């Protein structure tokens with residue numbers, strides 16, 4: 573049986589979820605990839621912390637030590653642009669496929685990583701960067717004839733959770749944020765969630781995917797939900813409206829216009845009824861019209877779901893191709 577060796581960069585909410593699902597779904601992964609999927613290395617910031625991992629797994633803070641071993645795929649779920657970007661570059665240069673959940677890094681460097689991956693004959697998966705478990709990247713990539721004209725969505729699970737708890741249970745902002753942290757939805761530094769940057773990064777990744785470019789970042793209005801009080805929420809409820817944090821991008825005669833901001837929506841707006849940690853994205857295209865996808869936008873298992881769907885795609889696509897990638901060579905050798 574072929575074995576595909578995985579390095580997990582990050583073992584927090586998301587990394588641990590990926591590890592657990594690889595263990596719990598071994599049979600399904602085997603059926604899908606015809607291989608045994610094995611986590612053989614884990615990179616963390618504090619390698620001496622107790623992790624309850626088997627002894628044969630290398631636990632380290634050194635990417636060099638990981639890339640010295642015969643890793644085939646790197647799954648990255650660490651925090652922020654650095655050191656994630658240089659680590660993934662090094663992994664690609666070594667011939668590994670990379671799969672990431674890190675939107676702060678990918679919004680900044682997705683293009684470079686994709687180009688580098690093409691040069692090295694490997695793949696980049698980034699479904700988990702945007703809208704948690706919702707297969708929005710895959711959906712956009714499959715629209716090959718349609719021209720996307722507009723994308724509008726709730727892209728931050730933490731913000732939607734906070735706004736929902738304030739509206740439905742009259743929770744104060746800070747109490748709702750504390751719950752979102754406890755549930756693993758909020759970032760290590762939740763400033764990115766509540767100031768709108770997290771949704772902005774996701775919108776830029778959607779822009780790259782749908783329009784093959786991003787607007788000038790300085791032209792995008794970015795406002796978060798920080799500053800919204802329970803009194804504001806009560807006022808909007810009595811006026812018959814709903815406050816939602818909405819990210820929008822549209823193609824206006826070749827120019828991309830984008831914004832990320834809290835908006836007052838009428839109850840019949842498709843995003844008005846999206847509750848809790850759910851995200852929703854409406855894609856508007858020339859042929860198809862409007863399509864809305866909704867589902868969990870953050871959390872351990874929804875994010876692990878997106879990363880593992882990427883894992884299976886990367887392995888399947890690779891095995892179908894005639895390009896002699898590192899992993900394909902490995903599989904041929906193992907299978908004789």
Ligand SMILES: NC(=O)C1=CN([C@@H]2O[C@H](COP(=O)(O)OP(=O)(O)OC[C@H]3O[C@@H](n4cnc5c(N)ncnc54)[C@H](OP(=O)(O)O)[C@@H]3O)[C@@H](O)[C@H]2O)C=CC1
Pocket residue numbers: 581582583584585586587615616617618619621633648649650651652654655673674675676700701704756757758759760869870871872875
């Ligand atoms: N939480 C969620 O719902 C989602 C998160 N994401 C993204 O996934 C990534 C991980 O998120 P999450 O799991 O919640 O984060 P956590 O804070 O729970 O975990 C982060 C992990 O990364 C490690 N780490 C952090 N900085 C470094 C560094 N400089 N070098 C090496 N390791 C480092 C930490 O090590 P140690 O354990 O030693 O501290 C930890 O294991 C982020 O980019 C986030 O934006 C994407 C979708 C959803």
Ligand SMILES: N[C@@H](CC=O)C(=O)O
Pocket residue numbers: 701703704727728729730731757758759765770869870871
């Ligand atoms: N902090 C993010 C996690 C998922 O991307 C969010 O709340 O949406």
